[in-house]
Amino acid sequence: MDQLTGILTAISHPSRRAIIGQLAGGPARFTDIAKPFNTALNSVTKHLKLLERAGLIERKKQGREVFISFRGKPLRQVAGWVHEYERFWNERLDQFEHYFKDKKKKEKR
């Protein structure tokens, strides 16, 4: 499996994306990462192994505890696959949607 395939596989699962989302806010211990999941700890361990293999997380020992942190650099490769029109329309449609949401909020006041 090449590195890009490994990264895409790692971010293809919603639980792993949730873990990345959680770790994007800062390093966490295994127990903190596992807490929101209603699955066996073994399954969380498997998700973390895949993320680690893709280089998206790293473990660091601090005293007696191991902290897991997010590494964004491998996602550069994924970003290379974002077509400029994906970016363009997403940005435009987000602005368009926000315009109507703001308008609705103002009307309610």
Added chain:
Amino acid sequence: MKNSKKTLEFKFERTIPAPPGEVFDAWLNPKIPGNPWNMAEKLLLNPKVDGFFYWLIKGNSHYGRFTEMERPSRIQHTWMSRSTLGEESTVTVTFKKQGEDTLMTLVHSGLPDTDGGRGHEKGWNYFLDMFPQQFGDASRRESKGEL
């Protein structure tokens, strides 16, 4: 002659909190943020069937011709820019009533699949900007397919 070049199609969906007629009109109003005609350095826009548009942004020219205009449900136009390499791509926008809201679907098809069209460094910035939403916001749905 059949075009055998590999092309890409992108599909985007948003739920807009307004009725289809209002959303349709806003999509064609250059003053409304987020539609393709907003923030133009120069704009010529004739939104009717066989009407043309010219849109200049950041020094990049875009041209197209409206092919369908069915208020309040559907707009289709061609789209040519530096990135389409002289080929006509097609943008189809549909507006479907969904309770009090509008389900807006935009499909951009017939885009040449070239390295030049891909994001690279800019894509990285985009990805970072979108990061929290990409992983957290279930209202965003999009798909990409190779044709």
